[in-house]
Each structure stands twice: as C-alpha cells, then as structure tokens.
Amino acid sequence: MSEAGSIIQSSSEKPARLQLRGDWTLQHYAHLQAQLTRQPGSADGYSLDLSQLGRLDTAGAALLGRWIGHERLQQLTHSQDLPAERLALLRTVAEALPHIPANARPAKHAAALELLEKIGGAVEGYWKQLRALLGFIGLALESLFLCLFQPRRWRITSLAAHVEQTGLNAIPIIVLLTFMVGAVVAFLGATVLANFGATIYTVHLVAFSFLREFGVLLTAILMAGRTASAFTAQIGSMKANEEIDAIRVLGLNPIELLVLPRILAMMISLPILTFIAMLSGILGGAMVSTLLLDISPTLFLGILQTDVAVKHFYIGLAKAPFFAFIIAIIGCLEGFKSGGSAKSVGDHTTSAVVQSIFMVILLDAVAAMFFMEMGW
Template sequence: MTQSADLIESNDATGRTVAFTGSLALAQLGDLPNRTDAIEGDVARIDLTQVTQIDTIGAWIVHSLAKRTQAEITGASDDAMRLIDVVSRNDQPLETRNVPPHPIVRILEEVGVATRMTFNTMIGLLGFLGAVVITSFMLLRHPSRIRLIAVVQRIEVVGISALFIIGLMSFLVGIVIAQQGSVQLEQFGMEVLTVNLVGRLTFRELGVLMTAIMVAGRSGSAFAAQIGTMQLNEEVDAMRTIGVSPMEALVMPRIMAAVIMMPLLGFYASVMAVIGGAFLCAVSLDIPPVTFFQRLREVVPLTDLYIGLIKAPVFGLIIAIAGCFQGLQVRGNAEEVGLRTTAAVVQAIFIVIVLDAIFAVFFTWLGWK
C-alpha cells in the first residue's frame, strides 16, 4: 500500500534539513501543502531520498519550498528531477496589459479584424458560388437528380407565402412615392408627371429592389436558420455519411426556388406599387385610374420592365447563396445560428444594393435610360 506523504525536519552541523517521505501524489498529500507553507526560515537541504512517488503537484510543492527557502534538492530520482525542472521552467510571471490600448489603436484593430473577416467571407462566397455552378452542371447532365418536390416546397415558402406581405409593402411604397412626388411637382404645376415618377421608378428600380430586401429578410434568414440548425444537429454530416449530397438536397432546391420566384415577385411588387400610386392620384390629384394607366403606357418603356426582370433572378441567386452559405458555416452552439442568420441577411442586402448600383451604371451605359 502506498504510504501517505509526510515531512521530517532536522538540524545538524550542516544546517536545517526537510526530508519528504512517502508518495507526493495528489491523492496522498493530505495536509502536507499547509505544513510546507508553514515552514519559515532558512533551509539548507530538501531530501527526497524516501519519496516513493511524485506527480506535478508534488513537484510544485518541492519547487515552491526550495524557491522560498533557497534550499538545495537532494536525493531525488532522475524522473523526479526532470519533473521538478519542468515545473521550475514554467514558473514564470505572466505578462498582463494593465494599460488599455489607445482609442485610435483599438479602432484600427477593430477595422483590421472586420476587414479580414469581410475578405475571408467574400472568398468563401466565391468558393460556394463555384460549388453551386458545378452542382448545377451535374444536375443539367442528370435531370433525374433534381428534387422537384423540394423545389416546389421552397417555391411555396419563398413566393406564395410572401405574396400578401410583399403586395402590401409595395402598395404602400407606391402611395408614398406618389404622395411625395406630387408634393414636389405641385410647385411647378406638373402633378401629372407623378405618373412618370411612379411608373418608371417602380418597374426599373424599387419594385425589384424592395422585393429583394423583403425576400432576404424573410427567406434568406430562413435558409440560414434551417440549414444552420441541421448543421448544429449533425444532420448535414449524416447526409454526407449515407451518400446524399447536401448541395443537391438542401442548397439547390432553395436556389432554384429563389431564382424562379424573384422575377415573378418583382413584377408583382411593381404592379402593386403602381396600383398604390394610381390610388393616391385618384384620391389626391383627381387623376382617374383610366387616365393614369393610359399615361403609364405612354411614358414607361418596355426596357424598364426588362431591366427589372433581368436583375431579379440575379438578386434571388445572391440571396439564396448567402443564406445557404452562412447556414453551412454554423459551428459550436445555438448562438451561432442567430449570428449566421443575421450575417446572411446583412450580406445579402449589401450585395444586392451594390449589384443594383452596378446594374444601373451598366444599363445607362447601354443606353437603356
């Protein structure tokens, strides 16, 4: 049976000696640490000849006593001395930053971290876009692998379930555009140009852009949360284990649904915004709906409609890619799901607005004014 740790103090002509006996392992120490701390004064030697076992805690006790009393360690085995040497080498004071960094340094540090994170995210999105393109070509070569039921389900969630909220929002936006535009044009006696303002602005820009923002907040966040929860529960890993591609089963149905529904939702939103503008013109400006729509046909070129329909599927692709990408990045805990969902919405809206500005410059350069 292992003997419990003990110490014996003695004095002779060479000085004071502290001899440890028994096992200096954690389970056998007992009150030895307190007795060691109570030793005061000079100690010439620490004798470990009768020590049968020692672990890191025991080595720390011996090292602390030797350091405090400037004693020499004798009688230790080779293993014990190696362990005591390791403990002594790691007995170094930690450097702490008591002085907070300068505010400018802290701001620059945060900007650097944000820039690096943004760069890494953009690289990840580009890589994910490449994976989507590869999967799309594979599905085109093997159409039987397209999950039509999943696509139809996503179409219902992205499109049909969103008709009411998108229609109501667009109707109110049309009223606001007509009201604010008529107030400004009234100063010049040109209230009739409110029709031009509502028609061209909704079909060319706001109809598709507001729809994209609504879909990003509604469906993009849902994509990130759903896939993120599956990632957290290891369902995505289980799909890979049984040979099911998450890109085909989870990502592509959502992307296809968003790309298909965005042009339809954008056109629907534009029509509802025009109806809202016509309603306000009929109430406030005494412009009958028949006159409003006749004027609308004269002043709104088909190119405005084409521009909106061209931008819509691109916006849908960006929203779906951002949501699915962030969902697949979830790691660790449930809090990560919320963070990634927020990131998906912010990134999708940001990229959509940037692309909308690029499209505006591009179509103007083409002469589609």
C-alpha cells in the same frame, strides 16, 4: 461558515513562527493582501505552520507563493503534514510561479496602431468572406451543371415545396408593402411637383420608380430578411443536429440535396414576386392619384401606355434572378458555416440577412450605373 484567512505571529518560540489560519481562497483575496502588507517584508527568518490552514485554492496559493517565494513554497510541500491534494496544489503553484512575469500587464499600444490593427483585421475578414462566397458559388454552379442533364437527380418535390415557401407565402407581405410605398411615393411626388404645376408627372414618377428600381429592390430586401434567414436557420439546425453528416454518410451530396432546390426556388419566385410588386406599387400610386390629384384611372393607364416604355419593365425584371441567386447563396453558405450551438446559428442568421441586403443594394447600384452608361 467561511473564515477569512489570517496570519498569527508567535515570537515566543525560536525561531519565530508564523501560523496561517482560515481560508486562503479567492473570496478573501483582498483581505489576505491587506494581511500580508502588515507582515514583515520577508518571511525568511520565520518558520511557517500550515496545520491550521482552512480551505485553499489557486489564488490563495499563488498569493502565498509570491510572498514567501517559490523555492520556500516548494520546501513547504516536503515539511508540512497536509492532505495530498493540498500538497499537489502548492507544488503546482510553486513550479508555475517562476514562469509568470513580475508585471503581467498587457503592453499598451498607441491608439493609431490599434485602429490600424482593427482595420486590417476587418479587411482580412472581408477578404476571407469573399473567397468563401466565390468558392461556394463555384461549388453550387458545378453541382447544377452536373445535375442538369440527369433528370433522375432533380429534386422536383423539394423544389415545389421551396417555391411555395419562398414565393406563394410571401405574396401578402409583398403586396402590402409595395402598395403602401407606391402610395407614399405618389403623395410625396405630387407634393413637390405641385409647386411647378406638373402634378400630372406623378404618374411618370411612380411608374419609372417601381418598374426600374423599387419593385425589384423592395422585393429582394424583403426576401433577404425573410428567406435568407430561413435558409440559414434550416441548414444551421441540420448541421447542429448532425443531419448533414448523416447525408454525407449515405453517399448523398448536401449541395445537390439542400442548396440547389433553394437556389432554383428563389430564382423562380423572385421574378414573379417582382412583377406582383410592380403592379401593386403602381396600383398604390394610382389610388393616390385618383383620390387626391383628380387623375382618373383611365388617364393614369393612358399615360402609362403612351409615355412609359416597356424597356423599363424588362430592366427591372432582369435584375430579379441575379438578386435571387445571391440571396439564396449567402443564406445557404451561412447555414453551412454555423457551428453546433444555438448562438452560432443565430449569429450566422443575422449575418446572412445583413450580407444579403448589402449585396442586393450593391448589385443594384452597379446595375443602375451600367444601364445609365448604356443609355437604357
């Protein structure tokens, strides 16, 4: 059983002797400190006996060294009959003590300086992330152009598999979500417009919102959460298992093999899913209009045909390839940045989703301002 360290003073001998007993370890650190506070301020006039000393670790040796001084501790390594490993520990602590400041507490900074430091670190991190993203975009475009005119390097099988995973398998969730959102938009729009006797304009609200914004935006956000995370996890796991290193050893290009099929699959799938989302959202709005507003499906379709220009459909659909490209790029980049641990893969997967959603919303806002200024 572990016995707390103690100091026994014997004044019957000349010179007076201090005998160290028990375990001088981190477990008994507080008890040992209390023992030393009851001892004389200096141990210079006493001889030290370590023959009854129990277990000893770095914490106990450092506490002893601070009490008697590093020079005296160094002398003990020559005068005491102790095991070799214990002498080596005391000698190491004695050599290190002179280099440890008396007060090793970290310097305190003003709160304003700490805030500025955190802001500067965050800005630097964002700048590095932007540079990495732009560099990876350039690398992907370079690989795309190099493969474009060499059909033998096209990965048709991989492309088809990723189109199925990112596009075909995502149709149910896209249809369900956009249908429900379309119904909610129609219901809320009708509630507000009824106060002005303009319930019929609920059709315009649903059509404009889903053709220009909601169709592509909701689809892109869903794909960012569903597909960007999958890309990061897949590539991150391959990197953790050293499969990407094996690809390079075989003389293959990881960008061409892993990144391009995913980017092209997203750029094919997202416009198709956006079109489906537009139809589903408008269908949800039409259902609410028919059941609650007494707007027949024929009237609903007639208003769509006469009052809603087809340019709104083109504007919404034109955003889809850009959103798809940035989502796939971020997902693949975070996968290549992940380390060899499961935690690193998980952290970069979360980062890929957050960055993808942020970039999608940012690009959508920029596109909305551009189209507004152009009068489209």
